[in-house]
Amino acid sequence: MRRWWTYQHERFPLLGHGPLIAAFSFCAVSLSVLLRGGDALPAWPKVLVAFVTCLLFFLQLRIADEFKDFEEDARFRPYRPVQRGLVSLRELGWLFLLASFAQLGMALWLDWRLIGLLLVTWAYLALMSKEFFIRDWLKKRPVIYMVSHMAIMPLVDLYATGNDWLVVGVAPPEGLAGFLAASFFNGMVIEVGRKLRSPEDEEVGVETYSVLWGRRVAVLAWLGLMAATAACAIWVATYLGTELILTVVLGGLFLLSALIGRRFLEDPKPGAGKQLEKMSGLWTLGLYLGLGLLPWIAKWMS
Numbered sequence: 001m002r003r004w005w006t007y008q009h010e011r012f013p014l015l016g017h018g019p020l021i022a023a024f025s026f027c028a029v030s031l032s033v034l035l036r037g038g039d040a041l042p043a044w045p046k047v048l049v050a051f052v053t054c055l056l057f058f059l060q061l062r063i064a065d066e067f068k069d070f071e072e073d074a075r076f077r078p079y080r081p082v083q084r085g086l087v088s089l090r091e092l093g094w095l096f097l098l099a100s101f102a103q104l105g106m107a108l109w110l111d112w113r114l115i116g117l118l119l120v121t122w123a124y125l126a127l128m129s130k131e132f133f134i135r136d137w138l139k140k141r142p143v144i145y146m147v148s149h150m151a152i153m154p155l156v157d158l159y160a161t162g163n164d165w166l167v168v169g170v171a172p173p174e175g176l177a178g179f180l181a182a183s184f185f186n187g188m189v190i191e192v193g194r195k196l197r198s199p200e201d202e203e204v205g206v207e208t209y210s211v212l213w214g215r216r217v218a219v220l221a222w223l224g225l226m227a228a229t230a231a232c233a234i235w236v237a238t239y240l241g242t243e244l245i246l247t248v249v250l251g252g253l254f255l256l257s258a259l260i261g262r263r264f265l266e267d268p269k270p271g272a273g274k275q276l277e278k279m280s281g282l283w284t285l286g287l288y289l290g291l292g293l294l295p296w297i298a299k300w301m302s
Helices: 002-011 014-035 044-068 070-076 089-110 114-129 135-139 142-150 152-165 176-193 215-237 243-266 273-292 294-301
Strands: none
Touching: 014 044, 014 152, 014 176, 014 273, 014 294, 044 070, 044 089, 044 114, 044 152, 089 114, 114 152, 135 142, 142 152, 142 176, 152 176, 176 215, 176 273, 215 243, 215 273, 243 273, 243 294, 273 294
């Protein structure tokens, strides 16, 4: 068990990912309830299934990366757990399969109709793991590569929201498209934010956006993606009557992000890139809680 604990600590830290995925999944289910006019918080089984399934989706994404990046990691990052022999690809393959059975079991427990959305997400994940069979072409086009991989985020979100609207037997509620778009752009906020590094922290063979685009352009792109995320989220909030307060929340987080980005450009000392990655996490937390929890607070206070 100790080696698996080490693996999760290095490659899938539950203490780091857990709260964000919990906020992500709760918001998805809660927002669906709000958009279809519900007047009570979502039932706990819906939230539990959404959380466990989404957590396993992200674990499967990590395992898929271990397979598709194995040779590159062996060449440039031999310190990683698989490359140094802590766990094997075979063991990770079994873990992936176990996670799939758990997801299937949770879907059957809550509502068998969720299996359709589950299969769609699995299918896209399978294509991603094969780099859509155009790996070399995608590797030469980092923007298209990122967009093609972030497209799974709306699918995961669609599944999570389906734990409400599909289970109660209604069509996806109006406004849901904006939420899926916000999730798509926010996935890119996280992706760019975790690949912004100071010159001293860059590694040979690691294609960070601070190298591909230059630090200034990469930070501006990061902020631009935040702005796109906020625009979609505020659009969704207009259906709930909370657009003004969400604008204040996201506006404050955006200004804080801009200040951190400016500091990173002016003084890119070692480890400075971690501040942008942490800010991406804080932004994500604010985004999802602002959409899935804030409207309930506004209701209770009115």
